[in-house]
Amino acid sequence: MPELPEVETVRRGLTERALNREIAHVQVLHPRVIRNHPGNSKDFVSYLIGNKFTTVKRRGKFLWIPFEDKALVIHLGMSGQCLMVDQASPSGKHQRARFRFKDGADDLIFVDQRTFGGMQIVDLVTDIHGELVPLAVTNIALDPLDKRFDLTVFSKALRARDTEIKRALLNQKLISGIGNIYADEALWMAKIHPQTHTQDITATQARKLLLAVTDILTQAIKVGGTTFDGMYLKVNGESGKYAPSLEVYGQKGQKCSRCTNLIQKVRFMNRYSHLCLNCQKAPRR
DNA sequence: GGGTTAACCTGCGGGC
């Protein structure tokens, strides 16, 4: 599923393949893809035509392409893909939008099987960090790979919460970019049980956890992210190669590489957590 | 205001 490393890989792919190309034509092939766009389909298309992608930015799992006063915001949801394809390629079943460029080279398509992803054109505003960002991005926290991310601030905010650590890690208003896969991996690496109360997390543990998060996200970006069930592909259609490095996610019944205990899969927040109950001791309360 | 839950959505696999 697209989390920070996958979105960053897409950002790099778009930067490589779609920059400085004038948009000639846009097709919205499914209304849900622009459900968060403040206007209608006609308005969405007409704003884009004639514009160019001059840069592609990212915060957490959000991508955006800034124009003069507004930005095209892209969120991949659970199964969204941005792919560069030949102009002659047919419109597949899950294709939701298609961008054609004036240079007549390849098209950019947005494919999304589960339709949780989407695009919108929104105003650019100055956020609390003094950066010009789309309105849709102002309510999420900095991601851990952002140079401005502050461990002390994060640690304090974490301990001020009254919740469990995995819930906090998945809360994009506290730290952005982390989803179920990398939350499980980071908690395993830091030897923290996902249900540990945030107020019981020591400053040392918070530091260890953030180091784990940063390390895992960085390693995953190096190999193009995680393709787990075909729901995510790079812009050129290739798979990400981080899946063989996963220690707990999707490893139920396998031996923990640290202690050889069997990896468990337990119900958590209407989804599942993957962990080693020997390395990650259950909290007392 | 903060925390939690359910709904949105589609394809696939398993059980009957």
Added chain:
DNA sequence: TGCCCGCAGGTTAACC
């Protein structure tokens, strides 16, 4: 064979 159900999970509205 065909139907039904559970599962995957990011975001957000609704609820407590």
